[in-house]
Amino acid sequence: MLLIACPHCGPRDEAEFVCGGQTHIARPGPPETTSDAQWARYLFERDNPKGLHLERWLHRHGCGQWFNVARDTLTHEVKAVYGLLDTRPDVT
Amino acid sequence: MADALEGRAPIVWPDRLRVAALPPQARFVFRGDAEAAARAGDAFGATLPMTPCRAAADDARAALWLGPDEWLLLAPPGTEDGTARDIAAALADLPHALACVSDRHAALTVSGPRAETLLAAGCALDLDPRAFPQGMCTRSLLAKAEIVLWRHQPASFRLEVRRSFAAYVWDFLAEAAREHASA
Numbered sequence: 696m697l698l699i700a701c702p703h704c705g706p707r708d709e710a711e712f713v714c715g716g717q718t719h720i721a722r723p724g725p726p727e728t729t730s731d732a733q734w735a736r737y738l739f740e741r742d743n744p745k746g747l748h749l750e751r752w753l754h755r756h757g758c759g760q761w762f763n764v765a766r767d768t769l770t771h772e773v774k775a776v777y778g779l780l781d782t783r784p785d786v787t
Numbered sequence: 788m789a790d791a792l793e794g795r796a797p798i799v800w801p802d803r804l805r806v807a808a809l810p811p812q813a814r815f816v817f818r819g820d821a822e823a824a825a826r827a828g829d830a831f832g833a834t835l836p837m838t839p840c841r842a843a844a845d846d847a848r849a850a851l852w853l854g855p856d857e858w859l860l861l862a863p864p865g866t867e868d869g870t871a872r873d874i875a876a877a878l879a880d881l882p883h884a885l886a887c888v889s890d891r892h893a894a895l896t897v898s899g900p901r902a903e904t905l906l907a908a909g910c911a912l913d914l915d916p917r918a919f920p921q922g923m924c925t926r927s928l929l930a931k932a933e934i935v936l937w938r939h940q941p942a943s944f945r946l947e948v949r950r951s952f953a954a955y956v957w958d959f960l961a962e963a964a965r966e967h968a969s970a
Contacts, residue, residue, distance in 0.1 A: 703839045703855055708911035710928055756928050758839070758854035 715751035819883030830877035898943035
């Protein structure tokens with residue numbers, strides 16, 4: 696079980712949260728100049744790293760806010776918690 | 788609407804624990820930014836706290852922080868129309884949302900020296916007074932059911948439960964309370 700430090704509420708049990716998958720996914724340009732392959736990558740293709748993963752999480756049974764988490768998928772260590780619109784943190 | 792916990796006799800273990808259903812009351816969920824919240828507090832009669840996980844209350848009214856732009860407002864039963872009118876009038880020129888949710892929740896109190904232990908049977912929060920002092924409130928989970936937990940008095944918690952979960956939460960607490968029956 697993860698202990699996630701919500702930016703608003705502080706450390707809470709993983710059961711209160713919902714994971715929204717990979718974060719920092721950039722939407723491709725205007726549809727008329729975007730290829731099917733680019734759209735497919737944007738819509739369906741996700742990283743599945745062993746190690747550092749940047750994810751969106753929702754504090755569903757808490758403050759109801761989305762935020763970003765940098766998590767190690769191997770050790771489950773939460774390396775950073777930052778705002779949804781913040782830039783990528785300096786973690787490895 | 789009938790109270791979801793109507794007819795449930797309080798669970799009382801003298802000097803240790805008391806679980807009791809609370810009567811119906813007016814409830815609202817208010818959403819808006821800081822300026823809207825400040826003005827809504829003036830119209831409502833209780834300040835909407837800006838500090839996360841804190842509640843402000845007097846004898847009749849309470850405002851509980853649920854999120855950075857979300858508050859649960861509690862008021863005496865039957866005041867729904869007046870409260871909604873007052874807040875709408877005070878915020879006519881500000882974007883906000885005010886939803887009456889009086890019948891969405893049932894409320895109960897868990898009090899006594901064993902209150903924290905009882906809630907810990909189904910709630911992962913640190914309920915020690917140093918971590919969860921009087922006046923602290925939060926949405927959380929109790930045995931998988933979503934609750935709003937508020938330490939409204941030093942040794943008493945108030946739980947707001949979705950009405951469809953109220954019987955389940957009550958039965959869970961009744962079961963968990965059995966181990967406190969004897970000292």
